[in-house]
Amino acid sequence: MVGEVESVDPEILNSLERDGFIPVISPVGVGSKGEAFNINADYVASAVASALKAEKLILLTDVPGIKDKKDNVISSETKRALKSLLIKALSQGVCFQRSRHAPAHWMAE
Numbered sequence: 198m199v200g201e202v203e204s205v206d207p208e209i210l211n212s213l214e215r216d217g218f219i220p221v222i223s224p225v226g227v228g229s230k231g232e233a234f235n236i237n238a239d240y241v242a243s244a245v246a247s248a249l250k251a252e253k254l255i256l257l258t259d260v261p262g263i264k265d266k267k268d269n270v271i272s273s274e275t276k277r278a279l280k281s282l283l284i285k286a287l288s289q290g291v292c293f294q295r296s297r298h299a300p301a302h303w304m305a306e
């Protein structure tokens with residue numbers, strides 16, 4: 198069964214970090230009846246980053262990444278510039294599979 202992220206409880210992750218642990222998060226969710234759902238790992242990573250109000254989200258992938266107008270890969274970018282790039286691309290019908298799931302708090306700023 199495939200599911201979607203509805204919420205993330207950041208307190209669990211914050212507690213692990215305070216105790217010196219580095220959590221490894223599996224993209225498996227639990228439904229209201231205890232059933233397990235497979236969730237797209239990029240969606241989970243974005244939801245976790247958003248819940249933690251992360252400064253950065255790093256996704257490992259086998260594609261080069263988002264490119265600028267000169268066809269150079271953008272290795273890092275400000276939230277404002279990324280938001281502008283995504284809004285422009287989406288308004289033109291372009292959809293970046295990974296970047297379109299930028300943490301919600303980035304898009305709201």
